[in-house]
Amino acid sequence: MPDQTTRQDPRRQYPGPVESADDVEHPGPTRQMDSEPDHGEHTYRGSGRLTDAATVITGGDSGIGRAVALAFAREGADVLITCLPKEREDAETTIGLVREAGRRGEIEVADLTDEAACARVIDAAVAAFGRIDVLVSNAAYQMSQDGGLAEIDSAQFDRVLKTNVYAMFWLCKAALPHLSPGASIITSSSIQAYQPSPHLLDYAASKAAIVNFTKGLALNLIDRGVRVNSVAPGPVWTPLIPATMPPDKVESFGAQAPLGRPAQPAELAPAYVFLASQESSYTTGEVVGVTGGSPIS
Numbered sequence: 001m002p003d004q005t006t007r008q009d010p011r012r013q014y015p016g017p018v019e020s021a022d023d024v025e026h027p028g029p030t031r032q033m034d035s036e037p038d039h040g041e042h043t044y045r046g047s048g049r050l051t052d053a054a055t056v057i058t059g060g061d062s063g064i065g066r067a068v069a070l071a072f073a074r075e076g077a078d079v080l081i082t083c084l085p086k087e088r089e090d091a092e093t094t095i096g097l098v099r100e101a102g103r104r105g106e107i108e109v110a111d112l113t114d115e116a117a118c119a120r121v122i123d124a125a126v127a128a129f130g131r132i133d134v135l136v137s138n139a140a141y142q143m144s145q146d147g148g149l150a151e152i153d154s155a156q157f158d159r160v161l162k163t164n165v166y167a168m169f170w171l172c173k174a175a176l177p178h179l180s181p182g183a184s185i186i187t188s189s190s191i192q193a194y195q196p197s198p199h200l201l202d203y204a205a206s207k208a209a210i211v212n213f214t215k216g217l218a219l220n221l222i223d224r225g226v227r228v229n230s231v232a233p234g235p236v237w238t239p240l241i242p243a244t245m246p247p248d249k250v251e252s253f254g255a256q257a258p259l260g261r262p263a264q265p266a267e268l269a270p271a272y273v274f275l276a277s278q279e280s281s282y283t284t285g286e287v288v289g290v291t292g293g294s295p296i297s
Contacts, residue, residue, distance in 0.1 A: 010259055011259050011260055011261065014038065014261060014264050029062075029086070029087070029089065029090055029239060030062045030063075030066075030090050030093070030239050032239070033239055033242065035237070037062075037063060037067075037237050037238055037239075037264055037265050037266075038264040038265065038266045039066045039067040039070055039097075039264075039265050039266055039269075040067050040070050040071060040265070040266035040269055041070065041097065043266060044067075044070060044071050044074055044266060044269065045074065046071070046073075046074030046075040046076065046101070047075065048075065048076050049075045049076070049273060049276075049277040049278075049279065050072055050075035050076050050077040050134070050273065050276055050277055051075070051076035051077075052076060052077070052078070053072070053075075053076065053077040053078070053133040053134055053276070054077070054078055054125065054128075054129035054130065054131050054132055054133045054134070055072050055077045055078065055079050055080070055132075055133060055134040055135075055136065055276070056079075056080050056081075056082075056121065056122070056125045056132055056134070056135050056136065056171075056175070057069050057072070057079060057080070057081050057082075057136040057138055058081070058082045058112060058121070058136065058137055058138050058139035058167070058171065059081075059082065059083070059138045059139030059140065060079070060081025060082060060083065060091065060094055060136075060138070061081060061083035061084075061087040061088075061090040061091035061093075061094055062087065062090045062094070062238060062239050063236065063238030063239060063240060063265050064138060064188065064233065064236060064238060064265045064268050064269075065081065065094070065136075065138045065139070066090070066093075066094045066097070066265065067265035067266050067268060067269040068136060068138065068268070068269050068272045068273075069081055069094050069095075069097070069098055069105075070094070070097045070098070070101070070269070071269035071270065071272065071273050072098075072134070072272075072273065072276065073097065073098040073099075073101035073102075073103040073105070074101045075273055075277070076103070077103060077133075077134070077276075078103050078104040078105070078106075078128075078129055079095075079098045079103060079104070079105050079106070080105075080106040080107070080108060080121075080124060080125045080128060080129070081094055081095065081105075081106070081107055081108070082107075082108050082109070082110045082112065082121055082139060083107065083108075083109055083110075084109070084110075084111060085109055088107070088109060090239075091107045091109075092107070095107055104128070104129075106124065106125075106128050108120065108121050108124045108125075112139055112162075112163060112167035112170075112171070113159065113162035113163055113166065113167065115166075115170045118167055118170035118171045118174055119170070119174045121171065121174075122171065122174040122175050122178065123174075125178075126178050131178055131180065132175050132178045132179060132183065133179075133180075133182070133183050133184070134183065134184045134185075134186065134276045135171060135172065135175050135179075135183075135184075135185045135186070136186045136187075136188070136272060136276075137167070137168040137171055137172070137185070137186070137187045137188065138187075138188040139163060139167060140163060140164050140188065140203075140206075140240075141159055141160050141163035141164060141203075142160065142200060142203040142240065143156055143160075143203075144199045144200060144245045144246065144249065145199055145200075145201070146199050146246065148198045148199060148201050149201055152201060152202050156202065157202050160202045160203055160206050161202070161206055161209075164203070164206035164207070164209075164210065165206050165209045165210065165213070168187060168210060168213065169213070172185060172217065176221075179221075179224070179226050180225075181224065181225025181226065182225060182226075182278070183225075183226045183227075184226070184227045184228075184229070184275060184276050184280075185217070185221075185226065185227070185228040185229075186228075186229055186230065186231065186272055186275050186276060187210050187213070187214045187228070187229075187230040187231075188210070188230065188231055188233070189207045189208075189210045189211045189214065189230045189231070189232040189287060190203075190204070190207040190210075190232055190233060190234075191232055191233065191234045191235075191289070191291045191294050191296060192204035192207045192208075193207040193208040193210065193211045193232060193296070194208075194232075194295070194296045194297065195294060196208075199249075207232075210230065211230060211232070211287055214228055214229065214230040214285070214287065215285045215287075218284045218285030218286075219285060222284060227275075227280070227281075227283065227284040228284055228285065229275045229280070229283060229284060229285070229286050229287070229288065230286070230287045230288070231268065231271045231272055231275065231287075231288050231290060232287050232288065232289045232290070232291065232296050233263065233268055233290050233291065234254075234257050234262075234263060234289075234290065234291030234292045234294050235253055235254040235256070235257055235262040235263065235292070236262055236263045236264070236265060236267075236268060237253070237254070237262040237263065237264055237265070238265060241253055241262075254292070256294075257291065257292030257293060257294055258292060258293030258294060259292035259293050260292075261292070262292075263290065263292060267290065268290050271288045271290050274288075275288065
């Protein structure tokens with residue numbers, strides 16, 4: 001793993017992933033990957049920026065969600081993550097990292113395409129921690145379709161919108177009574193909101209909706225003293241990539257970024273920490289791009 005305390009050429013900080021896409025089943029267990037992502041296990045060092053914060057991270061079993069959960073815990077936060085039933089083993093690994101950091105870690109198995117399940121997630125967090133200081137709406141679904149619109153059926157479109165947009169709405173609404181001044185909501189948008197790929201048409205549309213919702217909700221909640229921001233990743237090496245993309249796209253994944261490679265989840269986590277911490281107290285309604293040089297505008 002690269003030493004992130006020393007200056008390095010960002011183009012070569014990580015080797016390119018080597019993966020056999022046929023070996024990773026959806027939703028993408030980390031254990032099935034040949035090139036496992038770096039979540040910061042050996043590099044992230046906390047400095048007390050989230051001491052005793054009660055946090056919820058959806059999709060915290062793997063990828064960006066695991067990296068954020070690890071970083072939050074090492075910054076002093078207690079963490080509840082969500083996962084699907086098939087993702088429970090990965091979720092246990094994440095919570096193990098949280099507990100190794102000396103913080104409380106909880107898992108809520110939930111299908112976030114169901115409104116009642118979203119409400120149960122929030123209820124579980126409040127029961128565990130007594131409040132919610134940070135809500136990270138991160139869970140997402142995508143499925144690449146080379147044929148674009150012609151190949152996207154209503155079932156896929158419905159699942160993408162319900163996982164990526166409806167769940168965000170339901171979670172934010174359910175959490176609202178439990179958010180005090182100083183709380184933070186962080187959504188996960190994407191470079192796809194600004195530069196949509198034809199094979200991810202429905203996913204890109206959902207990410208654009210997240211950007212708009214984030215900006216509107218920030219204005220809606222400012223009178224409560226609650227900040228709302230988004231992180232827009234570029235290509236990131238997570239289990240979702242080999243599980244949802246054809247082999248040719250996996251092999252070239254991330255090459256389109258100006259830095260010439262995909263990000264590792266560990267490179268995204270600091271942006272979430274910043275937006276969750278009091279250091280970003282004058283930041284709301286913003287989208288922080290972590291895209292490897294691709295513009296978001």
